[in-house]
Amino acid sequence: MPSKKIVIKVKPDGTVYHDFVGFVGKDCMVADDALRAKLAELGIQVETTRFEPKPELLNVQESHQSLPMAQQQQGEA
């Protein structure tokens, strides 16, 4: 089974860089939410300053966004 990896860089001022690698579709968002929830339990609030989707996630988001339109077109047919 392929691995999923999160590479995290913590800078001296406490800002962080999270790179989600090897996740399929929106699994990366689920993993991101789970990590934030665990960090919150330990008193760390994470405030996003930059979010960069990789092509794989963009493809999923585009297909999800086009889904209602496709369903509507099917209904009209």
Add this chain to the structure above:
Amino acid sequence: MSHIVEARTNIKNPDRALLRQVVEIVAGQHAGGRLQDFYVTYEGARRKSALAISTSVVRRGMGISVKRDTGELAFTGDPFGCRNEFQEIQQQIVQTYVSLATMQALQALGYQVESEDGEAGQVVLTGVTYA
């Protein structure tokens, strides 16, 4: 591959045991570093603090507490004559707390975690899962 996030972190209501462990680690990184239960003010008065650190440079020490009203971390002490080291210790406490908490969080989520020193003083954590 899926996404990249850059983020600010804010420590509020930290885990007390983890915070103590962090201060112990930071104390170990400084000459004469040790945990105390007090710091000394500019006037030379001793102030009790559940958690404090002193080093051979920050001799009067620094109290580390959690503000009752906001839950934020507070660093109290007199940095006169050791401002850089005083600031460096604060930064190390924040960075080490975020790093150890992130390691714990990843492990709790089933990741195998490795830690290494990165460029420009960064700590690099890599969590891997096969689930």
